[in-house]
Amino acid sequence: MRAGFLPRFEPRGQPSLALSIASPVIALLLTALLAAVLFVALGKDPWRGLSVFFIEPLSGWRPASEVLLKATPLVLCALGLSLCYRSNIWNVGAEGQFLLGAIAAGGMALWLGGPQGALGGLAAGDGPLAALAGRPLQLPLVLLAGVAGGAAWAAITALLRDRCNANEILVSLMLVYVAQQLLSYLVFGPWKDPKGFNFPQTPTFDPSTWLPPLMAGTRLHWGFVLALIAVPLFWFALFRSWRGFQLDVSGQAPAAARYAGFSARRALWTALLVSGGMAGLAGAMEVAGPLRQLTPHVSTGYGFTAIIVAFVGRLHPVGILLAGILLSMMLIGGEYAQSRLGLPGALTGVFQGSMLFMLLACDTLVRSRVRWPWARRLAP
Amino acid sequence: MTDRSRRQLVRLAGSLSALAAAGLLAACGKQEPAAPKAEAKAEPKQADPLKAAWIYVGPVGDAGWSYAHDLGRKAVEAKFGSAVSTSFVEKVPEGADAERVIRDLAQQGNKIIFATSFGYMEPMLKVAGDFPDVKFEHATGYKSAPNMRIYDASLYQDAYLAGVIAGRMTKTGTLGFVGSFPIPEVLRNINAYTLGARSVNPKVRTRVVWVNTWFDPARESEAAQTLINQGADVLLQNTDSTAVLQTAEKNGKFAFGWDSDMSAFGPKAHLASAIINWGPYYIKAIDDVLKGSWQTGRTIWGVKEDLNDLVKIADVVPDETKDLVAKIKAGMKDDSFEVFSGPIVDNAGKERLPKDQKADRAWKDKVDFFVAGVEGKVPSGS
Numbered sequence: 001m002r003a004g005f006l007p008r009f010e011p012r013g014q015p016s017l018a019l020s021i022a023s024p025v026i027a028l029l030l031t032a033l034l035a036a037v038l039f040v041a042l043g044k045d046p047w048r049g050l051s052v053f054f055i056e057p058l059s060g061w062r063p064a065s066e067v068l069l070k071a072t073p074l075v076l077c078a079l080g081l082s083l084c085y086r087s088n089i090w091n092v093g094a095e096g097q098f099l100l101g102a103i104a105a106g107g108m109a110l111w112l113g114g115p116q117g118a119l120g121g122l123a124a125g126d127g128p129l130a131a132l133a134g135r136p137l138q139l140p141l142v143l144l145a146g147v148a149g150g151a152a153w154a155a156i157t158a159l160l161r162d163r164c165n166a167n168e169i170l171v172s173l174m175l176v177y178v179a180q181q182l183l184s185y186l187v188f189g190p191w192k193d194p195k196g197f198n199f200p201q202t203p204t205f206d207p208s209t210w211l212p213p214l215m216a217g218t219r220l221h222w223g224f225v226l227a228l229i230a231v232p233l234f235w236f237a238l239f240r241s242w243r244g245f246q247l248d249v250s251g252q253a254p255a256a257a258r259y260a261g262f263s264a265r266r267a268l269w270t271a272l273l274v275s276g277g278m279a280g281l282a283g284a285m286e287v288a289g290p291l292r293q294l295t296p297h298v299s300t301g302y303g304f305t306a307i308i309v310a311f312v313g314r315l316h317p318v319g320i321l322l323a324g325i326l327l328s329m330m331l332i333g334g335e336y337a338q339s340r341l342g343l344p345g346a347l348t349g350v351f352q353g354s355m356l357f358m359l360l361a362c363d364t365l366v367r368s369r370v371r372w373p374w375a376r377r378l379a380p
Numbered sequence: 381m382t383d384r385s386r387r388q389l390v391r392l393a394g395s396l397s398a399l400a401a402a403g404l405l406a407a408c409g410k411q412e413p414a415a416p417k418a419e420a421k422a423e424p425k426q427a428d429p430l431k432a433a434w435i436y437v438g439p440v441g442d443a444g445w446s447y448a449h450d451l452g453r454k455a456v457e458a459k460f461g462s463a464v465s466t467s468f469v470e471k472v473p474e475g476a477d478a479e480r481v482i483r484d485l486a487q488q489g490n491k492i493i494f495a496t497s498f499g500y501m502e503p504m505l506k507v508a509g510d511f512p513d514v515k516f517e518h519a520t521g522y523k524s525a526p527n528m529r530i531y532d533a534s535l536y537q538d539a540y541l542a543g544v545i546a547g548r549m550t551k552t553g554t555l556g557f558v559g560s561f562p563i564p565e566v567l568r569n570i571n572a573y574t575l576g577a578r579s580v581n582p583k584v585r586t587r588v589v590w591v592n593t594w595f596d597p598a599r600e601s602e603a604a605q606t607l608i609n610q611g612a613d614v615l616l617q618n619t620d621s622t623a624v625l626q627t628a629e630k631n632g633k634f635a636f637g638w639d640s641d642m643s644a645f646g647p648k649a650h651l652a653s654a655i656i657n658w659g660p661y662y663i664k665a666i667d668d669v670l671k672g673s674w675q676t677g678r679t680i681w682g683v684k685e686d687l688n689d690l691v692k693i694a695d696v697v698p699d700e701t702k703d704l705v706a707k708i709k710a711g712m713k714d715d716s717f718e719v720f721s722g723p724i725v726d727n728a729g730k731e732r733l734p735k736d737q738k739a740d741r742a743w744k745d746k747v748d749f750f751v752a753g754v755e756g757k758v759p760s761g762s
Contacts, residue, residue: 197522
């Protein structure tokens with residue numbers, strides 16, 4: 001093929017490691033460049049525009065704590081998803097698992113909250129666990145309930161895939177809508193705050209079930225520390241453990257995995273339960289942390305954004321941590337751009353979309369080499 | 381693009397990664413100093429314009445609720461000129477994100493902040509406690525604080541007037557209502573719409589479909605289609621987009637505009653628009669702050685104060701109906717007419733307001749039922 005000036009792409013024998021790390025950075029730089037052009041087109045100082053998106057959200061502990069707060073559920077969900085995607089199991093229902101985690105944790109918090117809560121009927125007297133649950137037990141119970149809720153929701157997907165060979169993409173996605181309806185039913189119905197004028201919300205949880213902030217005056221809670229701990233754990237599980245190796249092999253070469261005697265069923269259940277549990281934990285921490293009550297608006301699409309985070313982070317725990325922070329930075333930067341520069345809110349979506357687009361484009365470089373038609377080959 | 385700005389861009393891109401890293405480092409380095417410091421450095425000088433900020437639940441281009449609030453913000457800009465500088469953040473979710481946005485606006489030196497959706501109540505209450513010098517205004521809620529007050533419109537009056545027109549225009553005797561959330565405000569509107577219709581046409585029934593969102597054109601449109609398929613031929617909605625009106629237009633049915641003038645979105649279907657003109661309230665609120673006379677409380681304005689109104693009544697509506705609407709509106713203006721006047725019976729036959737009694741504010745706040753003529757039950761577990 002002799003196309004005049006267009007470059008040609010030749011597949012590389014081996015994907016380039018350097019470029020697979022560099023490609024998100026190049027994508028980010030290209031997005032920033034595009035952003036600067038957009039700012040100029042909108043009549044704003046590009047430098048100010050970029051600083052609002054990329055510097056101001058991190059300028060100082062308080063704004064940075066908000067970035068990390070927003071990133072926490074994204075990172076937790078994405079870590080679990082990376083396990084799924086590495087084992088070639090396409091769980092796209094982290095949003096539903098997140099919601100179930102929130103519901104289970106919220107239910108537990110209301111139940112432990114004692115007779116004045118909406119679950120007062122169930123928790124007659126001082127609450128059935130009053131004797132057992134000294135104060136320090138309350139929060140772990142709430143978080144565990146969240147993990148169990150998320151994992152149970154993912155288990156439905158695993159069961160249907162395992163027993164009926166149902167497509168996990170469809171099942172997990174559809175279960176998101178079921179979870180949303182379930183949440184709506186609960187906050188409009190049995191769990192509704194009796195003193196809330198029929199507004200869809202539960203009473204505020206008992207303070208003993210709140211996730212305490214890391215620092216007074218901020219909303220960033222201990223969940224972020226858990227997310228930081230989860231990163232090396234997932235790194236170890238994915239790259240240094242026998243089970244992680246099995247998952248990886250069954251993802252990359254199912255036939256080889258079968259030949260080696262690795263159980264595909266086991267991989268399926270492990271991946272889905274872990275990712276469901278992680279999403280559920282994220283949901284639990286969202287309601288026990290900043291929200292402290294259930295409303296229909298518990299999630300703003302964390303489970304879906306986490307899919308983007310997982311891929312921008314190259315399905316690598318460290319990458320996911322960075323990607324989660326980057327995405328929440330852009331989200332908050334989008335709010336700043338509105339309040340400080342009077343730019344439209346749709347800009348955030350444009351940046352997110354263009355960054356993904358650039359990333360996909362840059363990924364071509366990982367697997368292919370660019371040949372410019374006017375450059376002579378050096379090798380014979 | 382000039383050569384200079386191009387060079388600027390290239391430089392920018394080049395230094396960006398370094399800066400991002402520097403930002404991160406700076407953030408980590410600043411972990412030590414105590415938190416309250418950031419809140420102390422609020423307002424620098426007196427001569428600066430008063431900073432006022434709004435947060436919207438939808439996009440300002442929704443042509444409905446958020447758009448109407450933004451018109452109010454623009455009215456403030458027009459009225460006060462350089463004495464006030466305004467800003468807004470749109471599409472703010474009603475969850476954990478709202479608190480961050482409100483807090484940031486307060487830290488940015490805004491002296492008065494308007495939160496224009498119910499779901500901002502708890503977040504705003506939390507922030508209000510930390511910024512005693514900032515005035516907070518929350519639309520449609522029920523919780524207040526010494527520096528947080530409530531304002532609301534009386535859209536049920538518009539809904540009643542729309543109901544009068546709907547009662548006259550319906551051929552099937554079935555009206556449709558696309559509801560957002562079964563909260564008192566929305567239930568009031570459904571009830572008022574039905575009461576208005578039955579005041580001129582006692583056989584009218586109202587069907588309701590809930591969409592559980594304030595703004596989702598696709599779902600609103602689906603709900604409208606469902607209602608039309610069930611025989612409803614005049615639709616009203618308590619959601620923020622133009623989707624219901626557009627769906628009615630497509631099906632050759634009638635509908636109303638809600639929150640702002642939507643006549644352009646369904647020229648044939650459009651019977652009238654229930655509008656809210658937030659400008660006068662926002663101007664008063666800003667004025668209160670400028671004069672130092674701002675006090676907490678609850679302000680509910682209506683037709684009487686020109687805050688909400690039913691406008692752009694279509695030509696297809698008979699003159700006699702238009703006259704009737706004008707007469708009722710005049711009654712609302714001089715307080716001789718109250719939408720919720722007894723006897724009011726719910727759709728299970730229970731009397732909710734005795735004969736010869738007019739509903740007071742407390743009664744209206746607690747509406748949790750459908751009046752006779754509305755089909756179905758209020759979604760609720762209790």
